[in-house]
Amino acid sequence: MKYTATIGLEVHAQILTKSKMFSGCNAAYASAPANSCIDEVSIGLPGTLPVVNQEAIRKAALLGLALNCEIPEYCEFSRKSYTYPDLPKAWQITMYDKPICINGELEITLGNGETKRVGITRAHLEEDTGMLQHGDETHSLVDYNRSGVPLLEIVSEPDMTTPEEARLYAIKLRQILVFLGVNSGNLEEGALRVDANVSIRPEGQKELGTKVEIKNMNSFRNLERALVYELERQEKIAREGGTIVQETRGWDDAAGITLSQRSKEHAHDYRYFPEPDLPPLELSREWVAERRAELPELPDAKFARYISEFGLSKQDAALLSGERETADYFETIVATAGASNAKPVANWITGELFRLIKDGEETLAEVAKRVTPANLTSLIEVVAKGEIGSTVAKQVFEEMYRSGEAPTEIINAKGLRQISDSSVLSQAARDAIAANPKVVADYKSGKLPAIKFLVGQVMRATKGQANPQVVEEALKTELDALN
Amino acid sequence: MSLTPEQVRQVAHLARLKLADDEMERMRLQLSSILDHIELLQAVDVTDVPITAQVTDLTNVTRVDAVTSSLPVDAALANAPDRQGDYFRVKAVFEE
Structure with missing residues (x-):
């Protein structure tokens, strides 16, 4: 049986701003010592109040417009609850049902020169999480430098059918993000992170198969490799009559395989609700037109x-x-x-x-x-x-x-100007002819390409300052004069 | 509205509360009566009332993208339950 693959990508792009999403805390954390880029808001101290960074809004809208998205007039932040130490508040501020960008598209050019449109479901703003490090067997260490960095999550439609298409989409999206100055494009540092949702179904079947999410691919090459592996894995299970489990799998680069990752929250129950600390955004049509005019x-x-x-x-x-x-x-x-x-x-x-x-x-x-x-x-x-x-x-x-x-x-x-004095070139031609009687004899006997050697000799004598075509003409004149 | 023990257990789990059996039952009864009280609101006709999540009437409260001061690491870690170097030290997360 042949299978059709369905692939959608979720790209998380850190927005290039000086300060964080909801406070003036320094967002340039990449090479900073642990917990040196934090403030009361980014470590979630009680009583703090987030305030939206307008530059993050502007850049999110720019990206949306570049992807032909609609920018709704009304947009709202929500709380996504989950308890994990990389989120100091035990919730993440994100956009849920009222994101800043919806219904866009991105055109990719495939290896065979054909183009394909990939739909963009939505792009929304949120705050990045802190980072956990392994401490010892019983403890983890938390660095909140990254906590609160503005993050744009760009969700594609499940429009891709091959790992190559997924890679090309990710490359193209990165190009636009970087071109607009929205994101640094740095996958290795995690400033840009790509997750894939992938499923297979028997060719001809309409209903989509069970979706598996793959994470941890830190290069476009690994994105493609992980998808190739994952599709083979799913097809093998399907051929053998097994059941594909809905789960999150991590790409293991060294082993070249995807591995099941047990989920953070057993049953995801995010309990989204509108963020009470943040008034909604009303994006006037004039403001959107200004952003559109800004697009390069x-x-x-x-x-x-x-x-x-x-x-x-x-x-x-x-x-x-x-x-x-x-x-x-x-x-x-x-x-x-x-x-x-x-x-x-x-x-x-x-x-x-x-x-x-x-x-x-x-x-x-x-x-x-x-x-x-x-x-x-x-x-x-x-x-x-x-x-x-x-x-x-x-x-x-x-x-x-x-x-x-x-x-x-x-x-x-x-003194590099080309020698245009014909007497100088004629002399150089005569010198080359006199110094290479055998080559001249070859030329005279009909081996016309032999003249190229003489051109080379003249070019060398004039330190490359002669025009080779003019030299060849001069040589021909001199050679024809010989009997 | 009467909550089931299972519902109470689920809410307690989400809130990361560990409840003994007798507490569970007490919470079940108390939460149920709170929900009963809230249910009174169902009687209000809200046909013409727009849905809102805000009561302040504020919109577009934003700030300029400028860096303000960071919190000194020792101040940030002062009330942490535990620290190691300049890191917050927390219990390792065990996958379920």
Whole structure:
């Protein structure tokens, strides 16, 4: 029997804010000592009152709009009760039946080039929990630094049918989150966490099978691996006539398997109710329109525009549109160099610039201070005029990358301008001919490609400052003059 | 409305209360009579009353995203039942 898989993802994304969701406590806890980023609210002391961080609301709405969600006019926080030491109040403030974003979608591009829409059920704001560490056999240690960090939970429809689709969805969602500056995109640090709900059913059956939740996948690769494993596990049970149990399973990376995790609360009874300490949010249509106006052009739109407007290759368009910083940099340079020069600009950035950044230790922002729009534009113009060849241009680029000097200054200071004096080239051609009688004889006997060797000799003699095509012409003239 | 012992046990579990059998029965009777009292409200006609979870009429009470001071770790841990280094030390959670 063949089975159809149904996969939905729940992504928890920490929102990049300076302070926490409900208090002014420092939210930058990642490398802070234990319990150094806490205040009365984040450790849930009695008598404290939460107050909503407006930046978290703004960023949640931005993400929602980027995913084509509706932003309801009325939105409300609720209490979700559960007793566990990582929640100091014994409840989590979250959004339950009135979330901030509903009914969106995300389009992914599959390996075969086809696109697929994945529905977004909802995205809601909540507070992150503290972190438990193993103490000894009878005790755990709690660090509340993470407690209260703003968290956006983005829930997809169960629209995915393969592990690959799930991975592509997660990658795309991350790209948008990071592009908007909503989230750092750091899976390893847990700033972005992906859980999957997965079930199988016999092909053709309408009714969905029993759903299993998988957690603990800290990379996109592991998300895909865990789903592949889990689908095989479920199919094996189904084929053998067994029953798939509704449960939460954790991905064990080292073993490459999912393992049953007994749930925190035996029977989940969250007893949600509207949070009495937080007045509801009324999001006016004007406010939502302002947020919409704030949305930058997103990677997909940039990708399409770079191809249609600038004629870039798909590969270059993808490399330049995926990250905000790179896209902004590319567009700033094109604004100076002109749209007609967009292709060489793209070539320089995706070629030499990326290579040098990869080999070095600087970020694009630092390098951009030296490889300025004026500098790169000037280099492109000098090449277009034929003043320097492509090999020398790379040398000039690297020099500009290191020093920030203008290309023309580098060219003048190092005497790199291409030799255009025909008498100099003719002399160099005659010298090469005189020094290589055997190659000349080969050429004369009909082995025409032998001239390439002589071109190489002239290029070497002129330290790469000659135009190879002009050199070849000069050599032909000189060789034809021989009898 | 009369609660069953099972319902009382469930509520006690959710509240993390350990009740002896006689306490359980006492709670069952007391909780049942509280529910009976609340049930009087069922008689009120609320057809035209909008559902609300709030009585303050406040909306959009928010703050600017700015960092204020943190609590010194020793102050935060001062009333903790137990500490180890700068961590709160709690009983390990045993899975059920």
